[in-house]
Amino acid sequence: MNGPDRIFDDRTPGVEENEPSASFLSYTAGLALAILATIASFVVSQTNLLWAPGVPVGLVVLAFAQIGVHLVFFLHLGSGPDNTNNIIALSFGLLIVFLVITGSAWIIANLNANVMPTAVQSSH
Amino acid sequence: MTVATIEAVSTALARGRGGGGPAPTRIVVAYGFWIFLLSDFVLFSGLFAAYAVLSDQTAGGPSGPELFNLRSVFIETMCLLFSSYTCGLGALSAERRQPGRFLIFAAFTFVLGAAFLFIEGTEFAAMVRKGAGPSRSAFLSAFFTLVGTHGAHVTSGLIWLAYMVAQVVAKGLRPRVLRRLLCFSLFWHALDIIWIGVLTLVYLMGAR
Numbered sequence: 001m002n003g004p005d006r007i008f009d010d011r012t013p014g015v016e017e018n019e020p021s022a023s024f025l026s027y028t029a030g031l032a033l034a035i036l037a038t039i040a041s042f043v044v045s046q047t048n049l050l051w052a053p054g055v056p057v058g059l060v061v062l063a064f065a066q067i068g069v070h071l072v073f074f075l076h077l078g079s080g081p082d083n084t085n086n087i088i089a090l091s092f093g094l095l096i097v098f099l100v101i102t103g104s105a106w107i108i109a110n111l112n113a114n115v116m117p118t119a120v121q122s123s124h
Numbered sequence: 125m126t127v128a129t130i131e132a133v134s135t136a137l138a139r140g141r142g143g144g145g146p147a148p149t150r151i152v153v154a155y156g157f158w159i160f161l162l163s164d165f166v167l168f169s170g171l172f173a174a175y176a177v178l179s180d181q182t183a184g185g186p187s188g189p190e191l192f193n194l195r196s197v198f199i200e201t202m203c204l205l206f207s208s209y210t211c212g213l214g215a216l217s218a219e220r221r222q223p224g225r226f227l228i229f230a231a232f233t234f235v236l237g238a239a240f241l242f243i244e245g246t247e248f249a250a251m252v253r254k255g256a257g258p259s260r261s262a263f264l265s266a267f268f269t270l271v272g273t274h275g276a277h278v279t280s281g282l283i284w285l286a287y288m289v290a291q292v293v294a295k296g297l298r299p300r301v302l303r304r305l306l307c308f309s310l311f312w313h314a315l316d317i318i319w320i321g322v323l324t325l326v327y328l329m330g331a332r
Contacts, residue, residue: 022219027212034205038323042198045328056329063324067317074212074313082151086158093162097169104173 022076030073037066150303157307161314164277168318171273172325175266179330183261188330191256193247197327200243201319204278207236208316215309221297230289233312237282244275267326274322277315284308 041062044050050058071077077086146152179188214229248268251257258268288308291301 022212022216024213024216027209027216030212031205031209034208035202038198038201038205041324041328042194045331046194059324059328063320066320070208070313070317070320074208074316075310082147085155089155089159089162093165096166100166100169101173101176105176108177 026073026076030069033069033073034066037062037069041066149299150306153303154306154310157310161310164314165318168270168273168321171266171270172321175270175326178262178266179326181262183263185261185264186254186256187263188267188326191251191254192327192331194327194331196243196247197323200240201323203236203240203243204316204319207233207240208313210236211309211312215305218292218297218302218305223292223297226292226297227289230285230292234282234285234289237278237285237312241275241278241282244271248272271322271326274315274318277318281308281312281315284311 041059044055044058077083210229210232214226214233217225217229256264258265285308288305295301
């Protein structure tokens, strides 16, 4: 794509170019890393390898590592110019996901701590 | 380099961002589908948030550690991982115009996805039989909604995959079919990403 003969060509909309974005090797490397991260998650959660209060943090870190592996090796989200828009959209999506999850957890944790249970059937 | 060359180089590199003409259809289609997938992630974030805040509300019913069988969860995870792998290899063979190899990998992907659904289905059925159905407690409602929505996505992915195989057989690997295949593989890989969240939040953190 960066060859001097390709730089000047005008593209009509919809013209395909056959640029292989992936290879057998990248998928295999992705699979190996993903299996490694999965097994590490199971080991961390089922053994006392990590200091007990740190286990959730370790699991979250491993989950993010594996999501990164999937994005790069399976979804081919790289740093190429064709991917810029995808990355921008992903970062916006991540912002919304982060706001929804941490916002809900934060608010409800606050309510749980500060509001007295009123119903008799309340489980706490 | 002349000014014109420099301009040409910079616009060629900025293709799809306004310079150097429109991006190829393949890139635009993948971008549009990626936006859809991100909206799906946002949908799941609501379900994850609901599960996170309700996971302790067992209403005197069974809790996660009593219900989850981590051995079958591990097998489920491996099924999805390997089906993602074979799906990727299938997309690769399709890109290289090898329909025979594509069909083999598609069959592997389908079988592994179906195995995942089968294990999940038997787990769900066993839980309902034990009286731990979605109506038992807020925790179980959130659990079945979150994991069930993921399972519904996998089910629709399997239907889509069967449809894609039929298209490849009937129409061959023409560009339009290839773009649909690209969207399918994005969908399938995205389901795997959701599963990482389910595995970590629901099963690994919940089974302690």
